[in-house]
Amino acid sequence: MRMAELSAESGVPVATVKYYLREGLLPPGERTSPNQARYSASHVQRLRLVKALTEVGGLSLASVGAVLEAVDGDATPHETIGVVQEELAGPPPKVSDEAAEWATGLLQDLAHRHGWKWHGAENRAVANLIAALATAKELGHEQLAERLDEYVALALRVAKLDVEVVTGLTSFDKIIEAGLVVTVLGDRIFTGLRHLAQEYVSFEVLNRAPGD
């Protein structure tokens, strides 16, 4: 297909497609004349993936580049998920040393009990988790941390389901891509479902005004 059709199929404007080509986020098409090229279904799919990573995942183009490099290289699906988690995490917010130490201790202990590898705060996903727990403590809401084991048990069940969804696919390329989809879209979808469920569950118990 020509550029115009590629743009229409993927929903990405022509100017943006050209930009992605220049930046190497989209592989060049097959040249048919000095100023024309032919694109295939794989180009459409790549553009849709870039769109999902930026618009739903909120990733910068630099982060998308890092993710696609893993996808196109010989990274395993496990490693690719690691890269996308790192890019999704972004730089962690600043918290007090005291709260950060408390949260780190909590997570280290957790990792130890579950037999998880402990990466420490140089892993951005871990650093963000530490910062979120530390912020809860700074606000005086440690009660969230008291139920951490129950949250972990549920997170493990979600992750097992995620991996089942991914491994249900037969083609290796599809598995890598599904790893991205389950991480990037899966985060949004689960958070969205949790919000709907919170609304439903909290309606009865939390819908009273002060003094009612």
Added chain:
Amino acid sequence: MRMAELSAESGVPVATVKYYLREGLLPPGERTSPNQARYSASHVQRLRLVKALTEVGGLSLASVGAVLEAVDGDATPHETIGVVQEELAGPPPKVSDEAAEWATGLLQDLAHRHGWKWHGAENRAVANLIAALATAKELGHEQLAERLDEYVALALRVAKLDVEVVTGLTSFDKIIEAGLVVTVLGDRIFTGLRHLAQEYVSFEVLNRAPGD
């Protein structure tokens, strides 16, 4: 306490504190002389909350203003959680009409089966959920949607735990604040735990290179 101490206690720079005072995100202190005021522990807590909403939740100051208005008004904890969900959601990404219709049908059916109130896409949290599911379909990864019921069952259990954490508190003000904390920090914490769990669960099954 004086402004300098307020800044040190909350970890928010003096210039930012002054900006929040001008914008009405922080109530004025008790005036002790024409150019001095005294602040209390409630000011420290409010600043920490603004910090959590912006730095961990990624909310704009306009969104923080909307959330604090609900907190300070006579909204119930349930309504306050609704406001913060809406502000966290942001404008949804664009998807094709066909994929959006498919996702909307899926969610409507789901809401019907679970007895959830159906808000439709004018609710931004719902609109974002629709867009995320539609994007999965556009990418040819509907397999995520096939397991939606299982994700919903787990999301319900997480939400029940969230509400237990919130209602375990005795003071009404604390309950409202905990609703925010569980939503804003809870999203980050659960997503972080899910990522750690994904890493653990996927290590065995997804750590093979193509052709292994």
